[in-house]
Amino acid sequence: xxxxxxxSIAAVTGMLVTTAACGSGDxxxxxxxxxxxxxxxxxxxxxxxxxxxxxxxxxxxQGYGKDKIKLDSQNANGDIGVAQSIxxxxxxxxxxxxxxxxxxxxxxAINATxxxxxxxxxxxxxxxxxxxxxxxxxxxxxGTNVTGVYNVNPIPGILDVGxxxxxxxxxxxxxxxPGEDNSVAxxxxxxxxxATRGIEVVEATADNSNNVQAAAQSIVGKVDTxxxxxxxxxxxxxxxxxxxxxxxxxxxxxxxxxxVEEGAVAGLGRDNRDTGRQLAKKVVEILKGxxxxxxxLEPVQPAKLVVNEEAARLTGFTVPAEVLAKAKVV
Numbered sequence: 507x508x509x510x511x512x513x514s515i516a517a518v519t520g521m522l523v524t525t526a527a528c529g530s531g532d533x534x535x536x537x538x539x540x541x542x543x544x545x546x547x548x549x550x551x552x553x554x555x556x557x558x559x560x561x562x563x564x565x566x567x568q569g570y571g572k573d574k575i576k577l578d579s580q581n582a583n584g585d586i587g588v589a590q591s592i593x594x595x596x597x598x599x600x601x602x603x604x605x606x607x608x609x610x611x612x613x614x615a616i617n618a619t620x621x622x623x624x625x626x627x628x629x630x631x632x633x634x635x636x637x638x639x640x641x642x643x644x645x646x647x648x649g650t651n652v653t654g655v656y657n658v659n660p661i662p663g664i665l666d667v668g669x670x671x672x673x674x675x676x677x678x679x680x681x682x683x684p685g686e687d688n689s690v691a692x693x694x695x696x697x698x699x700x701a702t703r704g705i706e707v708v709e710a711t712a713d714n715s716n717n718v719q720a721a722a723q724s725i726v727g728k729v730d731t732x733x734x735x736x737x738x739x740x741x742x743x744x745x746x747x748x749x750x751x752x753x754x755x756x757x758x759x760x761x762x763x764x765x766v767e768e769g770a771v772a773g774l775g776r777d778n779r780d781t782g783r784q785l786a787k788k789v790v791e792i793l794k795g796x797x798x799x800x801x802x803l804e805p806v807q808p809a810k811l812v813v814n815e816e817a818a819r820l821t822g823f824t825v826p827a828e829v830l831a832k833a834k835v836v
Contacts, residue, residue, distance in 0.1 A: 541570070541793050542601035545579035546592050546615060548608040548631075551741045553764035553778050555581075557607050557630050560782020561789070568790045576601075584715070584742055586610050593618035600625060603789050607631040608738060609638045609688045612654075616640060619651065626798040629654030630785045633736055634691040635803070646802055653792075653801040655784045657736065660761045660774040660809040661692060662699045664733060667772060667811060668759055669703065670829055672730050679708045679729035679756075681721045681747065683739035692735040692761075718743035719750060726754040734760040734770060744768050748817070757823045766812040767836050771821055772829070774809040781806050812836055 543565070547558050558579060565575065578601070582589035593614035596604050603626045604619070606612040612629040616639075619625045635641045635656050641648045644656060669675050680696060682689035693709065700707045708729050710721035718740055725732065732751050734740060740747065741762075748769040751758045760766055763775025784806065791801050813833040818825050825833075 540574060540576050541603070542576045542599070543570075543578075543603050543605065543789065544596040544599070544601040545577070545605040546589060546596065546607070546611045547579070547581045548586075548589055548611045549584040549738045549742055550581050551738065552768060553741060553762050554607050554631060554738070556764060556778035557782040557785070560777075560779035560784075561605055561630075561786045562782070563779065564783035564786025565789065567783070568786065570786075570790065570793070582611070584738060586614070589614045590617070597625060602626070603628055603792055605630070605785060605789060606654075609633070609635075609686065610738075612640055612652075613638060613687075616652065623651040625651060626792045627652045627654075628785050628788045628792070628798070629656075630781055630806075631657070631736075633657045633659060633688045637691050638687050641803065644803055647800050648803065649799040651798050653788055653798045653803060655781060655788070655804055655806055658805045658809070659692065659695055661695045661733075661735070663774045663809065664759055664761050665696075665699055665703055665705065667774060667829070668731055668733065669705075671757065671759075671772065671826060675705060675730050677706045677708055677729040679710065679725035679732040680735055681710045681712055681718060681725070681732070681740050682735060682737045683713055684711050685713060686737055686739065689735060689737040689739075692737070696733070696735065712739055712743075715739055715743040719746045722747045722750040726750050726756050729756060732756055732758050734758060734762070734765050734773075736761060741765065744770075752821045755822045757818065757821050761809075763810070763812045766814050766817075769817050770814060771818045771823060772811070772813045772825065772833070774811055776807050776809050810834060 597618040606615045606629045608631045710725045712718045712721040757771040760770040760773035766773040811833040
């Protein structure tokens with residue numbers, strides 16, 4: 507397990523943001539007149555916040571609204587040390603379920619609930635839970651205190667979209683934090699899939715968000731497009747990537763639909779609120795008596811093509827008509 511990096515989030519002040527539907531610090535009271543649900547989100551970025559919003563909405567849709575639960579939803583603002591502290595607090599409070607968003611948040615919760623591992627954990631925003639050490643297999647139930655929804659990697663699809671948008675595509679750039687397990691896994695997939703298509707991958711690393719601009723500048727003149735993978739560090743500094751890429755007339759693609767709404771030209775992604783609703787269904791199963799180890803893992807809903815025409819215009823890029831015809835335009 508690698509929890510090495512501490513992300514620097516310049517846009518967010520304060521070490522901890524708490525968004526508690528029933529008031530912060532409400533969980534852990536010990537009273538079971540209402541279920542206690544704790545949510546740990548690693549970073550204050552729209553795509554991850556949408557998962558949390560989807561969880562809360564999904565719970566309400568299944569009869570677990572704000573008046574029926576005790577909810578402590580906390581955001582570590584990209585700081586893994588803070589995420590570990592929150593996880594330890596949750597483990598001490600012993601809620602009925604801990605929901606985690608992102609791989610580092612999941613790893614922190616698993617660590618905090620050892621050795622007993624008696625508190626159910628439901629995860630989302632994770633590309634490779636096996637590589638993260640959370641589960642042994644994606645098939646069937648886990649037999650542990652962990653279950654959840656894993657991301658189906660859209661990298662092969664986004665490379666195909668890139669080739670449709672740029673028929674002469676030869677080089678793609680990626681920026682990532684090597685301390686994020688999700689990112690490392692995505693880079694491996696990117697290299698493998700790109701090689702089968704005759705595409706070269708040009709890498710740039712950034713161990714915190716302050717270094718993202720320099721990373722983007724180091725590759726923008728060397729690639730035909732930049733593809734944003736699922737990296738929390740880069741997501742917090744996406745505006746910088748957009749600015750550098752537009753100045754260099756390099757279209758930005760993404761494997762997250764929310765990143766398209768935030769300024770990428772096109773991407774394959776899912777509605778993260780729907781992912782949150784998938785998590786909520788698993789939470790409710792557990793609240794109704796199911797053991798997390800008996801609740802099978804499942805993939806997120808299939809990704810869809812999304813295009814941001816304004817971002818394309820700002821980049822000086824024209825999206826081909828055949829791509830627009832099958833895309834959702836935002």
